[in-house]
Amino acid sequence: MARATAHPDHRLISSEDVQGTVVYGADNKNIGEVDHLLIDKLSGRVAYAVMSFGGFLGLAHSHYPIPWSALRYDPTLDGYRTGITEAQLRDAPDFSDDAWSDRSWESQTHQHYGASTYWD
Amino acid sequence: MARATAHPDHRLISSEDVQGTVVYGADNKNIGEVDHLLIDKLSGRVAYAVMSFGGFLGLAHSHYPIPWSALRYDPTLDGYRTGITEAQLRDAPDFSDDAWSDRSWESQTHQHYGASTYWD
Numbered sequence: 001m002a003r004a005t006a007h008p009d010h011r012l013i014s015s016e017d018v019q020g021t022v023v024y025g026a027d028n029k030n031i032g033e034v035d036h037l038l039i040d041k042l043s044g045r046v047a048y049a050v051m052s053f054g055g056f057l058g059l060a061h062s063h064y065p066i067p068w069s070a071l072r073y074d075p076t077l078d079g080y081r082t083g084i085t086e087a088q089l090r091d092a093p094d095f096s097d098d099a100w101s102d103r104s105w106e107s108q109t110h111q112h113y114g115a116s117t118y119w120d
Numbered sequence: 121m122a123r124a125t126a127h128p129d130h131r132l133i134s135s136e137d138v139q140g141t142v143v144y145g146a147d148n149k150n151i152g153e154v155d156h157l158l159i160d161k162l163s164g165r166v167a168y169a170v171m172s173f174g175g176f177l178g179l180a181h182s183h184y185p186i187p188w189s190a191l192r193y194d195p196t197l198d199g200y201r202t203g204i205t206e207a208q209l210r211d212a213p214d215f216s217d218d219a220w221s222d223r224s225w226e227s228q229t230h231q232h233y234g235a236s237t238y239w240d
Contacts, residue, residue: 015135016139016156018159036134041132041193044166044189045165046166118164
């Protein structure tokens with residue numbers, strides 16, 4: 001497991017440290033980890049964390065794209081915290097390789113998770 | 121060498137694909153590669169690409185933080201293009217672990233490279 005950062009009080013975090021960082025849900029339960037990030041080339045904003053959810057059995061996919069704004073870094077946990085639930089993952093808008101070119105899918109996904117978009 | 125993206129026409133790029141991607145300078149010369157990214161935790165913006173410059177001999181450091189806005193993805197090269205020169209690297213504001221907490225250093229560095237800041 002990668003540590004989210006060697007300097008939890010710093011404003012900046014390395015992409016290498018984000019990858020592998022644990023994500024905690026309700027009751028500080030470890031629900032999965034960040035596999036990698038998806039970055040908007042034009043704006044330079046992180047758009048999604050692609051997460052693996054080892055703890056949630058029976059999900060349709062091994063990895064799910066989660067809006068980056070749905071994760072919040074918590075220095076005390078040395079990981080990310082999210083309010084996303086297993087039920088939300090099961091009901092998430094389905095995705096394919098084309099989803100990334102589909103702003104409509106992106107809007108639905110952000111709305112589904114109650115997350116603010118990375119575009120304006 | 122990692123490819124910058126398997127889908128050059130997509131808006132989004134994986135952090136795993138950015139790491140190791142070649143950066144080209146003037147005359148399409150390979151001047152180095154992206155080692156990792158530094159991301160602003162609060163805004164979710166990519167702030168810097170930490171680059172290694174194998175082709176530039178005699179630099180003081182093995183890695184340099186380059187403002188992300190100084191790199192532009194070029195699908196035809198399958199890599200990033202930058203106008204940053206060896207002279208700029210040699211004259212860059214010196215950095216240490218404290219630099220990341222120092223907005224003054226960050227301002228100087230962006231100004232030095234003629235790059236727009238990731239904050240407003």
